Amino acid sequence: AKTTISVIKADIGSLAGHHVVHPDTMAAAAKVLAEAKSKGIIVDYYITHVGDDLELIMTHRKGVDAPEVHEVAWNAFKEAAKVAKELGLYAAGQDLLTDAFSGNVRGLGPSAAEMEFVERPAEPVIVFMADKTEPGAFNLPLFRVFGDPFNTAGLVIDPKLHDGFKFEVYDVIGGKYVIMNLPEEMYDLLALIGTPGRFVVRRVYRKSDNEIAAVVSVERLNLIAGQYVGKDDPVAIVRAQSGFPAVGEVIEAFAFPHLVAGWMRGSHFGPLMPVSQRNARCTRFDGPPRVVALGFQIKNARLIGPADLFDDPAYDETRRLAQTIAEYMRRHGPFMPHRLGPEEMEYTTLPAVLQKLQNRFVEAKLYEVKGPKVKTELLHE
Template structure:
């Protein structure tokens, strides 16, 4: 059966500076989803990482669905009202548009979605990072899906032996989504050459070459480009399916033993590599 996993994430206000949402804000967003979703969703889960709250929604309506996105937007707006009333820092910060149109893409929230054929059991991992940008996942994804020293399944399992296809986005191209597709292991050096420039090239998704199934998706929108000016960080979320035709959970977590450098550093801006604007 087809199922869609949707993560919609935004910073709509925090206590103690850019630290964490308040309990009442979280409860408001959670209750809004539960009380207004009707039969729209299969399930929902609300979490936060730093000042970002993330809705993980499962449903059968496909990616970019207007009703699902409207539900998330309205929940975030309800949370923003609480943030304003409580005097939270950066209330409504990531909601850069006034009114909802078709979906939340381009309106501020980070979005990562996959429509998949659900396996009998469907293990997946959800990562969220605060105060960095989507390129923060370049190295972990490269190691997990392309490096057999990290992922022995690449040389031990027939289900992984054909390797993976990387869809990489040039996020400095704001006029259009410039996307580059490369396959591992044949184009390993080309993949590495791009991913070593994480402020320009960002893994958008990863696909199994054995089964053709989608393995991973990263939120790639840059908030700065959406707003036309800096409003916040492009704190990314990542969804990865595990086991069977994908690396095991341990193989996907192992790269995070490496404390690699990422953009960020606890401030609200980075420098654009092409125009040097902050």
């Protein structure tokens, strides 16, 4: 029998702004999942949070996109949001954009990453969960894990990894995807995923046998809602060891706190700081963006663990560097490139401010302005 792991998350409201999930809302969600477990819809679950995002980690036998499992997640979020409203939590029900559930949470506000596989005798899996950033935040680390031998020694020395991996890249605006083979198409892949707001690494497969290696939630909340309603705060699942990168190779990619979009009002670049579960809450300028990594073994669809992988002094220097970068970026105040560029700001409340200035401008054509010479459909639409 195949096993499925589904990580489905939503922001259903937070204690003190967008800082952290309230324990009572987690308890409400836990009740729904416990009932689903006793009914046999899911085999096991683990509930946690990163910042203001409630994270449901579930294992079952029903495959990806199973309506029953998505309904369990949806009901858990609904119950949690009910408690959030009772407690008057901030932005209660934030990511639940509709009341009409119809078999899948996709497009309704929550995000999901799911994969199905035949369990190996020992099946180590790492669940990454981030707050105050977007799905493309995983582009750089996943490239390094599955494509860069300076990160992953196994790509060079392990015959089972040596053929490389396939990356499925999803165009969140065009609604299409492309599969690229590494190492041979590395430069083309980078040409796409270097634009993480649009081209998101959605899945990674082992090239030799198409075995699923990683999956990322790709829901872009602002694109779904048509306006800024919070950041998409993504999740990812990565399999490790025995034919996949080692656990240490997977989490090594997070030792560099790269700049990601999100942070305050979802409108700023800041460093992605790997933190322990204990520090999975957002403070300074509603951040900085944070990521938690929980390691599990999956056995007969049961979740063994978790291990809190960034809860370790080995990541202290990464966090220190992240603080330094946070300080440096913050000093730019409202200026780009701390603040995001105009395309992303479209979805925020900035256009309303700019609108007021429209008729203050005085016509003054000092020179002829020509358009760019190269127009590619992928980059300009």
